[in-house]
Amino acid sequence: MTYINEQLTEVNGLTLHTVTTSKFKTNTIVIKMLAPLNAQEVTYRALLPYVLQRGTKTYPTSTSLRQHLDELYGATLNVDLAKKGDNHIISLRMEIANEKFLSDQSPLLEKGMKLLSEILLEPVLDGEAFKEDIVVQEKRTLKQRIQSVYDDKMRYSNLRLVQEMCKGESYALHVNGELEDVENISAASLYDYYQKAVSTDKIDLYVVGDLNQEQVEGYVKQFFTFENNHQPIAEEGSKKAVEEREVIEEQDVKQGKLNIGYRTNSTFRDDDYYALQVFNGIYGGFSHSKLFINVREKASLAYYAASRIESHKGLLMIMSGIEVQNYEQAVSIIREQMAAMKNGDFNDQDLEQTKAVIRNQLLETIDTAYGLVEIVYHNVIAQINRPFEDYLQGIETVSKDDIVKVAQKLELDTIYFLKGKGGNA
C-alpha cells in the first residue's frame, strides 16, 4: 500500500513536491528554505520571513495583504523557523479552501500559489531596501519573540540545556536569532541578505491536496522564476568529546525543571535510526514508557516525564517538572532506567507495544497536510530517499539486539536543573 503519493520535479531552481490526496477540504502550499546555521546569519534569517509576510508589490500593506487573504475564503498564511541538525529552515505556509466545497467555484489554488510567490519574490521595497517602518516593527516583534522564551519555563529550560550542551557548536544558536544582533540589522542589510537567501538557499515547494500535478507544475513554472544555486546542506560536524556536566540555575518558580541531554551518536540517515526511535519509545516517548511509569506513576514525583529525539543532530532530551527536593531521586531514577535500557532490561511486549504506537503515530501524522510535509521533508535534510513505507517497515523489523546496540552508543552529556525557590518544599 502506498501511503504518500509524492512526485518530485526540478522546476526553475527549486524542487517541487506534489502530494495528491482527496482526504482534505483544503489545499496546502509550503515553501521550505534551507541554509546552514551560523552566527552571522541566524538573526537575519529569523527576521526575514516576518518582513516578507508584511507586504508585496501588489499588496503593499499588512492590511491589504490580509484583506486579500480574507477574500480567498480566509486562506491562512503563516511563517516559522526550525533547526534541523546544523541547518536553519524557514517555512512559509498557506492553506486555502478547495473550491469544490464552496458555492463560488473560482480557482483558488492558482491564486494562492501566485500570492505565495509574490510574498517570496516580490516583496514591497523602498529602492534597494525593505521598507524602513516594516523592518523597525518586525525587529521589535522579534525581540519580544526571543524574550518570550524566558517567560515559559518549559521552553526556557529546554533552550538552556541545548545552549549548555552544544556550547561552541552552531546548534547552540537560538532558532529565533540572538537578541544582541537584532539592533544591527538595517532595512538595506536585510535586503542584501534576502537576495543571498533566495539565490543560495535550498528551496523546496510542497503542494498537498486534491490537485492536478501537471496543472500545479504549470503554476510553478509561471510564478516561481528565479536562478538558484544552493549551497551544500550542513552535515554533522566532527563529534564533540562528551564529558558529563551538571548545570544548576536558580529562579523564582514553583516547580523545578529537570532537563537531561544525551548524545545519540546516530542520526536520521543512519541504519540504526529505526532502532533509536523504538529505543526512545520504550524509554520515554509515551505514557507506557519507563520514564512515565517510574518517575510519575510509581514515585509520584512529576506530572510529566518524557524524552524526545532531535533526529538530525543526534540528541536525546529528557524533560520533567519536579519539586526541588526531589532532584537527586528523579535523576537517579532516570539514570537507572537508562542503564536498564543498555542492559536490555525490557521484554517483547514492551517492544511490540512501542512499535505499534510508533506506527500509529506516523500514520496519524500524515493525516494532516503539515504533518505530512514535515515527515517527507526529513529526506531533504538527510539527503536520502527513504519512502514512507520503508520507514514503517524499518520500525517493524527492529529487534531487541538492535535496541541494546543503539542504547550503548548513547552518552550522557549534560544535566540541567532550573531550581525553583518557591513550591511546597
Place this chain on the structure above:
Amino acid sequence: MTNPIRFEQLQEELYHEKMDNGLEVYVLPKKGFNKTYATFTTKYGSIDNRFVPLNKDEMVTVPDGIAHFLEHKLFEKEDGDVFQQFSKQGASANAFTSFTRTAYLFSSTSNVEKNLETLIDFVQSPYFSEKTVEKEKGIIGQEINMYDDNPDWRLYFGLIQNLYQQHPVRIDIAGTIDSIAKITKDSLYECYHTFYHPSNLLLFIVGAVEPEAILKQVRENQQKKEFTSQSEIKREFPNEPNEVYKKIEKLSMNVQSSKCLVGLKAKNPNRTGKDLLKYELSMNVLLDILFSKSSQHYEKLYSEGLIDDTFSYDYTEENGFGFAMIGGDTEDPDKLAEQIKSILFKAKNEGVDFSNFEAAKNKKIGAFLRAVNSPEYIANQFTRYAFNEMNLFDVVPTLESLTQEDITTILNEAIEEELFTVCQVVPK
C-alpha cells in the same frame, strides 16, 4: 438501518443513534484517513460543584478540582493502568476536563474495534482505592504547580476570576493543593455515579470506520450492562450579578514581557440552541471585523508597538457564563487595555465599517472547511455544540445568513462599562 444526515456541500455523512439507556452515539466516516478518533464525554466539568447526588435529596458542595481528579483516576483499574491497554493495541489515549465537560479519547490507526471497547468499558467501570487516590495527589500537585508557573494560564484564569463574582467558572479546573487534599475515594464514587450515567454521556467516533458495524458494536456493548434509569441531574448555580467582580488585576510574575487581556462579560448568558449559535458566531464576526489582521485597528496597534503576533481574541458562552477576551503580549499593558476598550465603544457609538463584512463571513467559512479536516476538531466541537443543543454542521448556513443588523444589535447590547475587566501579568 440508520439513515445518515447528509451535508451535501461538505460531502460528509453523520450517523446517529440514541441507545436504550440514553447514550447518544454519533459516527462520522472519513474516507482516506488512516486514523480513527473517538471521544466519550460526560456533561460534567469543573463548574458542577453543587448538585444532588444520585439517590439522595439534598444538595452537596464538593471540593474544587474533583471532576479533574476523577478524570485522572478513571484510568486506573484493579489490574493496572488503562493507558497500557491502549498502547498494547497501538492507540494513544488521553482525557481532558473543561468547565462543562470531561472527555476521554483515543486515536488509533488499527484495532479500532478493540480500542473502542476499551474506551467504553473503562469509562463505565470505575475503580478507586484509598491508596491510589493518595498517590494521585502528588502528581496533580505537580500539574497545579506547572500551571502556576505559566504566565499565559495565570493571565487567562486571572481574567475569568475578575469577571465572575459567584459563578464556579472562576474556580481553577484542577483545584488547589489544599482543595484536592479533601478528595476521598467515596467522594469520587459519588460524583461518578451522579454524572457518568449513559444519559449524560455522548460518544463520537470519526475516521476510517464503517458506521453500521460501529453502531452495532456499541449497541451490543451497552445491552450487556445494567443501568438504573435516572432522572435529570439537579445542579445548582449561584446568582451571578451583571457587573464584573474586579475592574483590574495586575499579577507580578517572574517574566520579561508584560501581558494584557481585556475581558467583556456576557449579559444574560442563558441562550441555548440556535440562539446561542447565532450569538456566538455574530460576536466572533464582530471581533474579527474590529481586531483581525486585516483590520485597520490591528495595523495601528501593531505599528504603535502595542501588540505583536501573540495578539488574539475569542468569544465563548455556555451554561450560565460567557465572555470575550482580547489581548496578548505588550510593551504597555495599560495603554493596550484602554485602546481595546475604546475601539469597542467607538464601534458602538459610531457604528462599524461593514465594507469587509462579506469577506469576514467568507473567511469564517474557509476556516470551517479547514477545521473539518481535523477529526479531533469535529469530535470535540460536535460534543460541545450538542451539550448546548446546537449542531456543529449548522455553522456554515448560520454564517451565511448573518446580517449587518445582527452585528449592530449585539454592539448595542453587549458593550457596557460595567461588563469590562482587565487582567495583566507584569514583571516583578
